[in-house]
Amino acid sequence: MKNIAIIGSGAGGLITSSKLSKDLSKEIKNGEVTITLFDKKREQEFQPGYLEVAFRGTDPSKIRRPVKKLVSPGVKMVYDNVEKVDLANRYVKTEGSSEKINFDYVIISTGSSPDYDQIDGLKQANMDFHTDAYNASLIYNRISSIKSGKIVVGIGGLPYKCPPSPNESAFMLHEHFRKKGIRDDVEIIYVTPFTRIYSAESINEVIEPMYERRDIESITAFNTDTVDAEKKEITSLEGETLKYDYLFLTPPHKPAGFLKGSDMSDEDGWVKVDKKDLHITTYDNGFAIGDTTNIPISKAGVEAHLEGIVVANNIVGEITGTGQKYKFTGRTQCSMETGFHKATFVVGTYDRPVEKIEPSTMNYMEKKVMEKIYWGSLHGHYEWLFKYHFKKDYFEE
Amino acid sequence: MTTLNVDSRGTACPGPITDLIRAYKKAQNGDLIVLVANDPGAVPDSKAWCERTRNEFVGSKEIENSFEITIRVTGKKA
Numbered sequence: 001m002k003n004i005a006i007i008g009s010g011a012g013g014l015i016t017s018s019k020l021s022k023d024l025s026k027e028i029k030n031g032e033v034t035i036t037l038f039d040k041k042r043e044q045e046f047q048p049g050y051l052e053v054a055f056r057g058t059d060p061s062k063i064r065r066p067v068k069k070l071v072s073p074g075v076k077m078v079y080d081n082v083e084k085v086d087l088a089n090r091y092v093k094t095e096g097s098s099e100k101i102n103f104d105y106v107i108i109s110t111g112s113s114p115d116y117d118q119i120d121g122l123k124q125a126n127m128d129f130h131t132d133a134y135n136a137s138l139i140y141n142r143i144s145s146i147k148s149g150k151i152v153v154g155i156g157g158l159p160y161k162c163p164p165s166p167n168e169s170a171f172m173l174h175e176h177f178r179k180k181g182i183r184d185d186v187e188i189i190y191v192t193p194f195t196r197i198y199s200a201e202s203i204n205e206v207i208e209p210m211y212e213r214r215d216i217e218s219i220t221a222f223n224t225d226t227v228d229a230e231k232k233e234i235t236s237l238e239g240e241t242l243k244y245d246y247l248f249l250t251p252p253h254k255p256a257g258f259l260k261g262s263d264m265s266d267e268d269g270w271v272k273v274d275k276k277d278l279h280i281t282t283y284d285n286g287f288a289i290g291d292t293t294n295i296p297i298s299k300a301g302v303e304a305h306l307e308g309i310v311v312a313n314n315i316v317g318e319i320t321g322t323g324q325k326y327k328f329t330g331r332t333q334c335s336m337e338t339g340f341h342k343a344t345f346v347v348g349t350y351d352r353p354v355e356k357i358e359p360s361t362m363n364y365m366e367k368k369v370m371e372k373i374y375w376g377s378l379h380g381h382y383e384w385l386f387k388y389h390f391k392k393d394y395f396e397e
Numbered sequence: 398m399t400t401l402n403v404d405s406r407g408t409a410c411p412g413p414i415t416d417l418i419r420a421y422k423k424a425q426n427g428d429l430i431v432l433v434a435n436d437p438g439a440v441p442d443s444k445a446w447c448e449r450t451r452n453e454f455v456g457s458k459e460i461e462n463s464f465e466i467t468i469r470v471t472g473k474k475a
Contacts (some may be wrong), residue, residue, distance in 0.1 A: 118422075157422070158415050193418045195445045199411030201438070223418065238450055239474030275407065296405070296412035302431065321440030342466075349461075353410070 009039035012109035012304030021074035055172035060133035115254035121227035149245035157252025315359035
Protein backbone atom coordinates (compact mmCIF):
# COMPACT_ATOMS: atom_id res chain seq x y z
CA MET A 1 0.00 0.00 0.00
CA LYS A 2 1.31 3.45 -0.96
CA ASN A 3 -0.25 6.52 0.63
CA ILE A 4 0.12 9.83 -1.18
CA ALA A 5 -0.65 13.00 0.80
CA ILE A 6 -1.20 16.26 -1.06
CA ILE A 7 -1.44 19.44 0.99
CA GLY A 8 -3.37 22.31 -0.55
CA SER A 9 -6.37 22.24 -2.91
CA GLY A 10 -5.29 25.13 -5.13
CA ALA A 11 -4.40 24.68 -8.80
CA GLY A 12 -1.21 22.72 -8.04
CA GLY A 13 -2.76 20.30 -5.55
CA LEU A 14 -5.82 19.65 -7.69
CA ILE A 15 -3.94 19.10 -10.95
CA THR A 16 -1.39 16.83 -9.26
CA SER A 17 -4.12 14.79 -7.55
CA SER A 18 -6.12 14.45 -10.76
CA LYS A 19 -3.05 13.30 -12.71
CA LEU A 20 -2.14 10.78 -10.00
CA SER A 21 -5.70 9.46 -9.72
CA LYS A 22 -5.95 8.94 -13.47
CA ASP A 23 -2.57 7.29 -13.92
CA LEU A 24 -2.96 5.13 -10.81
CA SER A 25 -6.67 4.34 -11.20
CA LYS A 26 -6.02 0.58 -11.36
CA GLU A 27 -3.84 0.66 -8.23
CA ILE A 28 -6.43 2.78 -6.38
CA LYS A 29 -9.20 0.35 -7.36
CA ASN A 30 -7.09 -2.60 -6.15
CA GLY A 31 -6.46 -0.92 -2.80
CA GLU A 32 -2.74 -0.54 -3.49
CA VAL A 33 -2.66 3.27 -3.52
CA THR A 34 -4.52 6.03 -1.65
CA ILE A 35 -4.47 9.72 -2.52
CA THR A 36 -5.54 12.19 0.16
CA LEU A 37 -5.90 15.90 -0.40
CA PHE A 38 -5.84 18.19 2.66
CA ASP A 39 -7.27 21.73 2.74
CA LYS A 40 -9.79 23.50 4.93
CA LYS A 41 -11.17 25.57 2.08
CA ARG A 42 -14.58 24.52 0.80
CA GLU A 43 -14.38 26.84 -2.21
CA GLN A 44 -11.60 27.74 -4.60
CA GLU A 45 -11.28 30.86 -6.71
CA PHE A 46 -9.83 31.46 -10.15
CA GLN A 47 -7.14 33.84 -8.94
CA PRO A 48 -6.19 35.44 -12.27
CA GLY A 49 -9.84 36.55 -12.34
CA TYR A 50 -9.25 38.94 -9.43
CA LEU A 51 -8.12 41.61 -11.90
CA GLU A 52 -11.44 41.40 -13.75
CA VAL A 53 -13.30 41.65 -10.45
CA ALA A 54 -11.23 44.62 -9.27
CA PHE A 55 -11.07 46.66 -12.46
CA ARG A 56 -14.05 45.54 -14.56
CA GLY A 57 -16.60 44.72 -11.90
CA THR A 58 -17.00 40.98 -12.57
CA ASP A 59 -19.19 39.36 -9.91
CA PRO A 60 -16.89 37.43 -7.49
CA SER A 61 -19.28 34.44 -7.53
CA LYS A 62 -18.44 33.93 -11.22
CA ILE A 63 -14.86 32.96 -10.37
CA ARG A 64 -15.66 30.60 -7.46
CA ARG A 65 -16.36 26.86 -7.41
CA PRO A 66 -17.00 24.38 -4.57
CA VAL A 67 -13.94 22.21 -3.95
CA LYS A 68 -16.07 19.04 -3.97
CA LYS A 69 -16.74 19.61 -7.68
CA LEU A 70 -13.04 20.02 -8.42
CA VAL A 71 -11.72 16.88 -6.74
CA SER A 72 -11.23 13.98 -9.14
CA PRO A 73 -12.65 10.48 -8.50
CA GLY A 74 -10.25 8.35 -6.50
CA VAL A 75 -9.02 11.26 -4.40
CA LYS A 76 -10.08 11.45 -0.76
CA MET A 77 -10.68 15.04 0.37
CA VAL A 78 -10.00 15.97 4.00
CA TYR A 79 -11.30 19.42 4.87
CA ASP A 80 -8.59 20.29 7.38
CA ASN A 81 -5.39 22.28 7.13
CA VAL A 82 -2.12 20.49 7.81
CA GLU A 83 -0.01 22.05 10.56
CA LYS A 84 2.90 19.63 10.64
CA VAL A 85 4.77 17.60 8.05
CA ASP A 86 7.37 15.20 9.46
CA LEU A 87 9.40 14.12 6.46
CA ALA A 88 11.79 11.89 8.38
CA ASN A 89 9.02 9.90 10.04
CA ARG A 90 6.61 10.25 7.14
CA TYR A 91 3.47 11.58 8.71
CA VAL A 92 1.34 14.73 8.73
CA LYS A 93 -0.89 16.19 11.43
CA THR A 94 -3.89 18.37 10.80
CA GLU A 95 -4.69 21.48 12.86
CA GLY A 96 -5.68 20.66 16.41
CA SER A 97 -5.32 16.91 15.95
CA SER A 98 -2.78 14.57 17.52
CA GLU A 99 -3.43 11.83 14.97
CA LYS A 100 -0.41 10.96 12.83
CA ILE A 101 -1.47 10.37 9.25
CA ASN A 102 1.20 8.32 7.53
CA PHE A 103 2.36 8.87 3.97
CA ASP A 104 4.80 7.34 1.56
CA TYR A 105 4.87 10.47 -0.59
CA VAL A 106 3.92 14.01 0.31
CA ILE A 107 3.41 16.98 -2.01
CA ILE A 108 3.17 20.42 -0.42
CA SER A 109 1.22 22.90 -2.51
CA THR A 110 0.01 25.43 0.01
CA GLY A 111 0.57 28.54 -2.11
CA SER A 112 1.24 32.04 -0.87
CA SER A 113 -0.82 34.90 0.48
CA PRO A 114 -0.39 38.63 1.16
CA ASP A 115 1.83 39.45 4.13
CA TYR A 116 0.75 42.83 5.42
CA ASP A 117 2.94 42.53 8.52
CA GLN A 118 6.03 43.31 6.42
CA ILE A 119 4.99 46.92 5.78
CA ASP A 120 3.78 49.09 8.65
CA GLY A 121 0.54 50.87 7.86
CA LEU A 122 -0.10 49.11 4.54
CA LYS A 123 -3.10 47.13 5.80
CA GLN A 124 -4.92 50.25 6.94
CA ALA A 125 -4.20 52.18 3.75
CA ASN A 126 -4.35 49.65 0.96
CA MET A 127 -6.87 47.73 -1.10
CA ASP A 128 -5.47 44.73 -2.98
CA PHE A 129 -6.54 42.29 -5.65
CA HIS A 130 -4.43 39.38 -4.37
CA THR A 131 -6.19 38.43 -1.11
CA ASP A 132 -9.45 37.09 -2.52
CA ALA A 133 -12.30 37.91 -4.88
CA TYR A 134 -14.30 39.74 -2.22
CA ASN A 135 -11.43 42.14 -1.47
CA ALA A 136 -10.88 42.63 -5.17
CA SER A 137 -14.54 43.61 -5.54
CA LEU A 138 -14.01 46.40 -3.01
CA ILE A 139 -11.52 48.00 -5.40
CA TYR A 140 -14.16 48.15 -8.12
CA ASN A 141 -16.59 49.80 -5.71
CA ARG A 142 -13.90 52.35 -4.88
CA ILE A 143 -12.79 53.15 -8.43
CA SER A 144 -16.40 53.46 -9.55
CA SER A 145 -16.73 56.51 -7.33
CA ILE A 146 -13.41 58.16 -8.21
CA LYS A 147 -13.81 61.38 -10.17
CA SER A 148 -10.28 62.70 -9.81
CA GLY A 149 -7.11 62.22 -7.75
CA LYS A 150 -3.85 60.35 -7.58
CA ILE A 151 -3.84 56.54 -7.65
CA VAL A 152 -0.68 54.66 -6.70
CA VAL A 153 -0.36 51.05 -7.86
CA GLY A 154 2.59 48.71 -8.20
CA ILE A 155 4.79 46.36 -6.21
CA GLY A 156 4.79 46.89 -2.46
CA GLY A 157 7.32 44.17 -1.68
CA LEU A 158 8.91 40.91 -2.77
CA PRO A 159 8.09 38.19 -3.48
CA TYR A 160 4.54 38.44 -4.75
CA LYS A 161 2.13 36.38 -6.76
CA CYS A 162 1.62 36.79 -10.52
CA PRO A 163 4.48 39.07 -11.64
CA PRO A 164 2.62 40.93 -14.42
CA SER A 165 -0.45 41.71 -12.29
CA PRO A 166 0.71 45.09 -10.87
CA ASN A 167 1.40 46.30 -14.42
CA GLU A 168 -1.96 44.96 -15.52
CA SER A 169 -3.64 46.97 -12.78
CA ALA A 170 -2.07 50.18 -14.13
CA PHE A 171 -3.20 49.38 -17.68
CA MET A 172 -6.70 48.42 -16.59
CA LEU A 173 -7.09 51.57 -14.51
CA HIS A 174 -6.02 53.61 -17.51
CA GLU A 175 -8.66 51.84 -19.62
CA HIS A 176 -11.33 52.28 -16.95
CA PHE A 177 -10.88 56.03 -16.60
CA ARG A 178 -10.34 56.56 -20.31
CA LYS A 179 -13.68 54.89 -21.03
CA LYS A 180 -15.33 57.05 -18.41
CA GLY A 181 -13.85 60.10 -20.08
CA ILE A 182 -12.07 61.33 -16.94
CA ARG A 183 -8.57 59.99 -17.52
CA ASP A 184 -7.11 63.51 -17.57
CA ASP A 185 -8.43 64.07 -14.06
CA VAL A 186 -6.91 60.90 -12.63
CA GLU A 187 -3.19 60.53 -12.11
CA ILE A 188 -1.87 56.94 -12.18
CA ILE A 189 1.53 56.27 -10.65
CA TYR A 190 3.27 52.90 -10.78
CA VAL A 191 5.94 52.09 -8.18
CA THR A 192 8.36 49.17 -8.24
CA PRO A 193 11.48 48.13 -6.31
CA PHE A 194 13.04 46.99 -9.60
CA THR A 195 15.06 49.32 -11.79
CA ARG A 196 12.68 48.79 -14.70
CA ILE A 197 8.90 49.01 -15.02
CA TYR A 198 8.93 45.29 -15.71
CA SER A 199 11.85 43.42 -14.21
CA ALA A 200 12.70 41.43 -17.36
CA GLU A 201 14.27 43.75 -19.91
CA SER A 202 12.56 42.22 -22.96
CA ILE A 203 9.07 42.85 -21.56
CA ASN A 204 10.12 46.22 -20.21
CA GLU A 205 11.02 47.24 -23.77
CA VAL A 206 7.45 46.42 -24.76
CA ILE A 207 5.59 48.16 -21.97
CA GLU A 208 7.73 51.18 -21.10
CA PRO A 209 6.65 53.07 -24.25
CA MET A 210 3.04 52.20 -23.41
CA TYR A 211 3.43 53.82 -19.99
CA GLU A 212 4.75 56.95 -21.69
CA ARG A 213 2.02 57.06 -24.33
CA ARG A 214 -0.69 56.55 -21.72
CA ASP A 215 0.77 59.06 -19.30
CA ILE A 216 1.23 56.52 -16.52
CA GLU A 217 4.05 57.79 -14.35
CA SER A 218 6.56 55.19 -13.13
CA ILE A 219 8.85 55.36 -10.14
CA THR A 220 11.48 52.60 -10.21
CA ALA A 221 13.84 51.42 -7.45
CA PHE A 222 11.20 52.46 -4.92
CA ASN A 223 11.34 50.17 -1.86
CA THR A 224 8.15 50.71 0.09
CA ASP A 225 8.93 50.75 3.80
CA THR A 226 5.95 52.26 5.61
CA VAL A 227 2.57 53.72 4.78
CA ASP A 228 0.79 56.44 6.73
CA ALA A 229 -2.94 56.01 6.13
CA GLU A 230 -3.84 59.35 7.75
CA LYS A 231 -1.34 61.44 5.84
CA LYS A 232 -1.89 59.28 2.73
CA GLU A 233 1.83 58.97 2.26
CA ILE A 234 4.24 56.13 1.43
CA THR A 235 7.83 56.27 2.64
CA SER A 236 10.58 54.26 0.99
CA LEU A 237 13.49 52.54 2.73
CA GLU A 238 15.62 55.41 1.44
CA GLY A 239 13.37 58.03 3.02
CA GLU A 240 11.60 59.28 -0.10
CA THR A 241 7.91 60.01 0.32
CA LEU A 242 5.05 59.70 -2.11
CA LYS A 243 1.56 61.11 -1.63
CA TYR A 244 -1.53 59.28 -2.85
CA ASP A 245 -5.28 59.58 -2.75
CA TYR A 246 -5.98 55.92 -3.48
CA LEU A 247 -3.58 53.02 -2.90
CA PHE A 248 -3.83 49.64 -4.66
CA LEU A 249 -0.36 48.17 -4.02
CA THR A 250 0.47 44.50 -4.46
CA PRO A 251 1.66 43.41 -1.01
CA PRO A 252 4.63 41.11 -0.44
CA HIS A 253 3.58 37.49 -0.01
CA LYS A 254 4.27 34.79 2.58
CA PRO A 255 4.04 30.99 2.55
CA ALA A 256 1.69 28.93 4.75
CA GLY A 257 2.42 29.57 8.42
CA PHE A 258 3.43 26.03 9.38
CA LEU A 259 6.38 26.15 6.98
CA LYS A 260 8.23 28.99 8.68
CA GLY A 261 10.89 27.65 11.04
CA SER A 262 10.70 24.18 9.49
CA ASP A 263 13.99 22.53 8.54
CA MET A 264 12.68 22.05 5.01
CA SER A 265 12.22 25.82 4.48
CA ASP A 266 14.45 28.84 4.04
CA GLU A 267 14.42 31.63 6.62
CA ASP A 268 11.24 33.12 5.16
CA GLY A 269 9.41 29.78 5.05
CA TRP A 270 9.65 28.98 1.33
CA VAL A 271 10.32 25.26 0.89
CA LYS A 272 13.79 24.45 -0.44
CA VAL A 273 13.45 22.16 -3.44
CA ASP A 274 15.48 20.92 -6.35
CA LYS A 275 14.37 23.25 -9.13
CA LYS A 276 14.12 20.44 -11.70
CA ASP A 277 12.58 17.46 -9.92
CA LEU A 278 10.97 19.43 -7.08
CA HIS A 279 11.96 17.07 -4.29
CA ILE A 280 12.46 18.76 -0.96
CA THR A 281 16.18 19.07 -0.36
CA THR A 282 17.56 15.87 1.20
CA TYR A 283 14.23 14.01 1.12
CA ASP A 284 13.32 11.81 -1.83
CA ASN A 285 9.72 11.17 -0.74
CA GLY A 286 8.72 14.80 -0.21
CA PHE A 287 7.96 17.39 -2.88
CA ALA A 288 6.80 20.98 -3.02
CA ILE A 289 5.29 22.77 -5.99
CA GLY A 290 3.99 26.19 -6.99
CA ASP A 291 4.24 29.33 -4.87
CA THR A 292 5.29 27.21 -1.86
CA THR A 293 8.83 26.70 -3.15
CA ASN A 294 11.93 28.87 -3.03
CA ILE A 295 12.47 28.45 -6.79
CA PRO A 296 13.33 31.90 -8.14
CA ILE A 297 10.69 31.99 -10.86
CA SER A 298 7.17 33.43 -11.09
CA LYS A 299 4.74 32.57 -8.37
CA ALA A 300 1.90 31.68 -10.72
CA GLY A 301 -0.59 28.92 -11.44
CA VAL A 302 1.16 27.73 -14.58
CA GLU A 303 4.26 26.89 -12.55
CA ALA A 304 2.21 24.92 -10.03
CA HIS A 305 0.54 23.12 -12.94
CA LEU A 306 3.71 22.11 -14.80
CA GLU A 307 5.57 21.23 -11.61
CA GLY A 308 2.62 19.11 -10.46
CA ILE A 309 2.69 17.14 -13.73
CA VAL A 310 6.43 16.44 -13.26
CA VAL A 311 6.01 15.31 -9.66
CA ALA A 312 2.95 13.17 -10.44
CA ASN A 313 4.73 11.53 -13.38
CA ASN A 314 7.75 10.69 -11.25
CA ILE A 315 5.69 9.23 -8.41
CA VAL A 316 3.69 7.15 -10.90
CA GLY A 317 7.00 5.96 -12.38
CA GLU A 318 8.20 4.76 -8.99
CA ILE A 319 4.96 3.08 -7.98
CA THR A 320 4.34 1.32 -11.28
CA GLY A 321 8.00 0.48 -11.74
CA THR A 322 8.39 2.15 -15.13
CA GLY A 323 11.04 4.40 -13.66
CA GLN A 324 9.92 7.35 -15.78
CA LYS A 325 11.70 10.50 -14.62
CA TYR A 326 10.72 13.95 -15.82
CA LYS A 327 12.20 17.34 -15.00
CA PHE A 328 10.63 20.77 -14.76
CA THR A 329 11.97 23.15 -17.39
CA GLY A 330 11.22 26.37 -15.50
CA ARG A 331 8.71 27.39 -18.16
CA THR A 332 6.74 30.53 -17.45
CA GLN A 333 3.61 31.59 -19.32
CA CYS A 334 2.24 34.60 -17.51
CA SER A 335 -0.23 36.68 -19.45
CA MET A 336 -0.11 40.44 -19.10
CA GLU A 337 -3.21 42.28 -20.18
CA THR A 338 -2.27 45.68 -21.56
CA GLY A 339 -5.84 46.98 -21.86
CA PHE A 340 -8.22 47.46 -24.79
CA HIS A 341 -8.37 43.72 -25.56
CA LYS A 342 -4.66 43.21 -25.99
CA ALA A 343 -2.15 41.17 -24.01
CA THR A 344 1.42 39.97 -24.03
CA PHE A 345 2.95 36.94 -22.36
CA VAL A 346 6.00 36.53 -20.15
CA VAL A 347 7.53 33.36 -21.57
CA GLY A 348 10.86 31.86 -20.59
CA THR A 349 12.53 28.78 -19.09
CA TYR A 350 15.53 28.13 -16.85
CA ASP A 351 17.67 28.07 -20.00
CA ARG A 352 15.95 30.71 -22.14
CA PRO A 353 15.58 34.34 -21.12
CA VAL A 354 12.15 35.95 -21.26
CA GLU A 355 11.06 36.54 -24.86
CA LYS A 356 9.98 39.85 -26.29
CA ILE A 357 6.33 39.44 -27.26
CA GLU A 358 4.35 42.42 -28.52
CA PRO A 359 0.80 42.83 -27.19
CA SER A 360 -1.87 41.54 -29.55
CA THR A 361 -5.54 40.64 -29.71
CA MET A 362 -4.56 37.02 -30.39
CA ASN A 363 -2.66 36.91 -27.09
CA TYR A 364 -5.68 38.38 -25.35
CA MET A 365 -7.89 35.69 -26.89
CA GLU A 366 -5.45 33.02 -25.70
CA LYS A 367 -5.69 34.44 -22.20
CA LYS A 368 -9.48 34.31 -22.42
CA VAL A 369 -9.41 30.70 -23.65
CA MET A 370 -7.30 29.82 -20.61
CA GLU A 371 -9.95 31.36 -18.38
CA LYS A 372 -12.65 29.27 -20.06
CA ILE A 373 -10.84 25.97 -19.69
CA TYR A 374 -9.40 26.60 -16.22
CA TRP A 375 -11.89 24.60 -14.15
CA GLY A 376 -11.80 21.64 -16.53
CA SER A 377 -8.01 21.76 -16.59
CA LEU A 378 -7.95 21.11 -12.84
CA HIS A 379 -9.46 17.70 -13.66
CA GLY A 380 -6.79 17.15 -16.30
CA HIS A 381 -9.28 17.45 -19.18
CA TYR A 382 -6.99 19.60 -21.33
CA GLU A 383 -3.61 18.08 -20.62
CA TRP A 384 -3.29 17.13 -24.29
CA LEU A 385 -3.67 20.82 -25.15
CA PHE A 386 -1.04 21.95 -22.64
CA LYS A 387 1.33 19.26 -23.86
CA TYR A 388 0.82 20.46 -27.43
CA HIS A 389 1.17 24.12 -26.48
CA PHE A 390 4.28 23.83 -24.30
CA LYS A 391 5.96 21.20 -26.51
CA LYS A 392 9.50 20.53 -25.23
CA ASP A 393 8.95 22.89 -22.31
CA TYR A 394 6.12 20.70 -20.92
CA PHE A 395 8.82 18.68 -19.17
CA GLU A 396 12.34 17.43 -19.80
CA GLU A 397 13.08 13.73 -19.92
CA MET B 398 28.46 45.49 10.46
CA THR B 399 27.07 42.27 9.04
CA THR B 400 27.79 40.56 5.77
CA LEU B 401 24.76 39.03 4.09
CA ASN B 402 25.68 36.33 1.59
CA VAL B 403 23.15 35.78 -1.17
CA ASP B 404 23.50 32.89 -3.57
CA SER B 405 21.54 33.49 -6.76
CA ARG B 406 23.38 31.04 -8.94
CA GLY B 407 21.14 29.22 -11.37
CA THR B 408 18.64 32.04 -11.54
CA ALA B 409 18.16 34.52 -14.34
CA CYS B 410 16.72 38.02 -14.30
CA PRO B 411 14.89 39.00 -12.15
CA GLY B 412 16.13 36.29 -9.75
CA PRO B 413 19.40 37.94 -8.62
CA ILE B 414 17.95 41.43 -8.27
CA THR B 415 14.94 40.01 -6.41
CA ASP B 416 17.29 38.24 -4.00
CA LEU B 417 19.32 41.44 -3.62
CA ILE B 418 16.25 43.55 -2.79
CA ARG B 419 14.99 40.96 -0.29
CA ALA B 420 18.38 40.94 1.45
CA TYR B 421 18.51 44.75 1.39
CA LYS B 422 15.19 44.94 3.21
CA LYS B 423 16.73 43.00 6.12
CA ALA B 424 20.06 44.88 6.09
CA GLN B 425 21.16 48.03 7.87
CA ASN B 426 23.39 50.88 6.76
CA GLY B 427 27.02 49.74 6.86
CA ASP B 428 26.20 46.08 6.13
CA LEU B 429 27.69 44.35 3.12
CA ILE B 430 25.62 42.26 0.73
CA VAL B 431 27.66 39.74 -1.27
CA LEU B 432 25.57 38.51 -4.17
CA VAL B 433 26.80 35.54 -6.21
CA ALA B 434 25.08 35.03 -9.55
CA ASN B 435 25.88 33.45 -12.87
CA ASP B 436 23.47 35.63 -14.83
CA PRO B 437 25.72 38.23 -16.52
CA GLY B 438 22.88 40.76 -16.30
CA ALA B 439 23.20 40.72 -12.52
CA VAL B 440 26.25 43.02 -12.59
CA PRO B 441 24.75 45.94 -14.59
CA ASP B 442 21.39 45.47 -12.87
CA SER B 443 22.99 45.64 -9.43
CA LYS B 444 25.03 48.69 -10.47
CA ALA B 445 21.92 50.49 -11.73
CA TRP B 446 20.01 49.54 -8.61
CA CYS B 447 22.79 50.95 -6.38
CA GLU B 448 22.81 54.22 -8.29
CA ARG B 449 19.05 54.59 -7.99
CA THR B 450 18.88 53.71 -4.30
CA ARG B 451 22.07 55.52 -3.25
CA ASN B 452 23.76 52.34 -2.08
CA GLU B 453 27.44 51.73 -2.80
CA PHE B 454 28.45 49.30 -5.52
CA VAL B 455 31.78 48.16 -4.06
CA GLY B 456 32.74 45.97 -7.00
CA SER B 457 32.33 42.71 -8.85
CA LYS B 458 34.67 39.90 -9.78
CA GLU B 459 34.36 36.71 -11.78
CA ILE B 460 34.84 33.49 -9.85
CA GLU B 461 34.37 30.06 -11.43
CA ASN B 462 31.79 31.09 -14.04
CA SER B 463 29.94 33.25 -11.52
CA PHE B 464 29.98 36.89 -10.58
CA GLU B 465 30.56 37.95 -7.00
CA ILE B 466 28.99 41.36 -6.49
CA THR B 467 29.64 43.34 -3.32
CA ILE B 468 27.34 46.12 -2.20
CA ARG B 469 27.61 48.31 0.87
CA VAL B 470 24.27 49.39 2.26
CA THR B 471 24.38 53.16 2.60
CA GLY B 472 21.04 54.29 1.20
CA LYS B 473 18.64 53.52 4.00
CA LYS B 474 17.07 56.38 5.89
CA ALA B 475 18.42 56.82 9.38
